[in-house]
Every structure is written in C-alpha cells, then in structure tokens.
C-alpha cells in the first residue's frame with residue numbers, strides 16, 4: 001500500500017500561523033517585534049534561494065528582518081565585524097549566517113562569534129552543548145523541524161528505533177541527540193550510520209523511523225526499508241534536468257517513487273523537511289525575542 005505523506009509544508013503553515021498570533025501578542029503587550037539578521041556571503045545560487053525564502057517567511061508572519069550581503073571576496077575580519085555589530089543591535093534577536101561560507105572564511109570562528117543568545121541557527125558550541133545535556137537552548141532548525149514533523153504527525157518516538165543515516169554537525173549528530181533525550185517527543189533508541197557503516201541496509205531495515213541525511217541523491221532504496229517504517233528525507237539535491245525550466249529538479253536522499261510504495265509514511269522533497277527548517281528558524285527568533293524580555 002502506498003505510504004501516508006507527511007506534508008511538511010502544511011505543518012509549517014500551521015506553526016507559522018501560531019507564530020504570527022504570538023507576534024501580534026508580543027507587539028500588543030510588550031511593544032516588541034522579533035528581529036532577524038540574515039547574512040549572505042557570495043553568490044551560491046541555492047543559498048540565495050534559501051535566504052530569500054527566509055526573509056519572505058519573516059515578512060509574512062510579522063518578524064522584522066534585514067539582509068546583509070557581502071561579496072564572495074569579503075574578508076573573514078569584515079564578516080566578524082558585522083556579526084559583532086549585530087550582536088550589539090537591540091532590535092536584532094537572531095543572527096543567521098547562511099552556510100556554506102567561501103573557503104577562505106573559517107566557519108567555526110564565525111559561528112563562535114555569534115552571541116549564543118542570538119544564535120537562532122543553534123550552531124554555537126554553547127547551544128550544541130545544551131542540546132547534548134538536555135538543557136534549554138536553541139536547537140538547530142533542520143533537526144528541530146524533523147522532530148516537530150514527527151510529533152505533529154502523531155508518529156510515536158518514545159521507545160522507537162530511530163536510524164539516522166548521516167553524521168553532519170547540522171543534521172545527523174544533532175537529530176540523534178535530540179531524539180535520544182529523556183524528554184517529550186524523544187526517548188528513542190538511536191543508531192547513527194555513515195559512509196563507513198558495514199551492511200547499511202541490514203541496519204536501516206530495523207528502523208521504525210529512518211532519517212536520511214546523507215546528501216546523496218536517492219541513495220535509500222525500497223530494499224533498505226521495512227514496511228512499517230516512517231521515512232524522513234532530509235536531502236535536498238539538485239539534479240540536472242534539461243526538460244525542466246530551471247535546468248534542474250530537486251530530489252531527496254530517498255528514492256521516493258519506490259520507497260513510498262513500501263513504507264508506512266514518508267516526507268517528500270520538496271515540501272517536507274525544507275519548509276520546516278525555515279519555520280523553526282522563525283520559531284527560534286520569536287523565542288529569542290521573548291527571552292530578551294527576561295534580561
């Protein structure tokens with residue numbers, strides 16, 4: 001039987017409506033408008049799309065946003081100076097530096113310069129540390145989006161065997177830690193697989209929830225999943241397609257056509273995890289604004 005589709009776009013819209021209401025309330029009760037600064041270095045075409053979508057989403061729900069574009073050849077020092085300026089700007093509650101950065105800029109140095117209380121991407125070591133020990137802090141947007149998608153869809157996580165394929169700092173490692181926590185919407189048994197894992201399919205077939213975050217187009221095939229699995233596809237890969245107007249089409253890390261005919265539920269690409277990533281950025285920004293009231 002064909003799988004149930006986990007519609008990330010729809011869940012994202014629901015959460016965004018809730019956030020828009022919350023922002024109206026913050027404005028009425030505290031004269032506070034959440035503010036986000038989005039920093040883009042260079043001309044990466046995918047990054048430009050994501051940054052545009054993030055600004056539009058802010059505008060749609062009432063978050064103030066400003067975009068800072070630096071040229072590809074901007075120095076690391078220039079970028080760090082901009083971050084310092086944003087760290088001290090009271091109307092900015094969240095700072096986001098779009099990744100990847102050009103090779104001559106040290107990503108870790110950049111992330112470490114953002115104040116942890118404005119790190120709405122959840123990439124700062126302080127926030128990653130809080131995630132590890134289950135303390136309140138900003139969670140990285142893609143894993144946070146995956147967790148929310150599962151809970152909004154009523155997928156039981158407590159006691160489930162979650163298999164994560166991929167060990168990146170942005171997705172694989174944080175999602176594994178988040179779902180492992182002794183907390184609501186977590187309490188899973190987690191296995192993390194990667195490029196050196198032996199007999200990957202034997203492990204992925206054991207998954208109640210399979211999270212594909214490898215960055216390899218359509219790598220997860222039907223024979224790698226069980227019929228009871230919920231499959232979350234984190235991959236966003238651009239494949240050349242001369243028949244398409246854009247010259248490319250988007251595919252995930254999962255071979256959707258065949259896997260969706262076998263598993264219990266699946267998130268599509270596009271329209272799955274991507275919109276949730278942007279929504280959790282908005283969520284973190286509103287959260288940061290609320291926290292600023294307590295300082």
Ligand SMILES: Nc1nc2c(c(=O)[nH]1)N[C@@H](CN(C=O)c1ccc(C(=O)N[C@@H](CCC(=O)O)C(=O)O)cc1)CN2
Pocket residue numbers: 049050053096097098099100121141142170236250269270271272273274275277278
């Ligand atoms: N500073 C950050 N950089 C990057 C992050 C991040 O969370 N913070 N994640 C990714 C890219 N990313 C967000 O920035 C992102 C990727 C994809 C989508 C999305 O909505 N995808 C759509 C398809 C959009 C398209 O046409 O390309 C979908 O899946 O439906 C949103 C955000 C790396 N960098």
Ligand SMILES: [Mg+2]
Pocket residue numbers: 001002003227261262263264
């Ligand atoms: Mg089925």
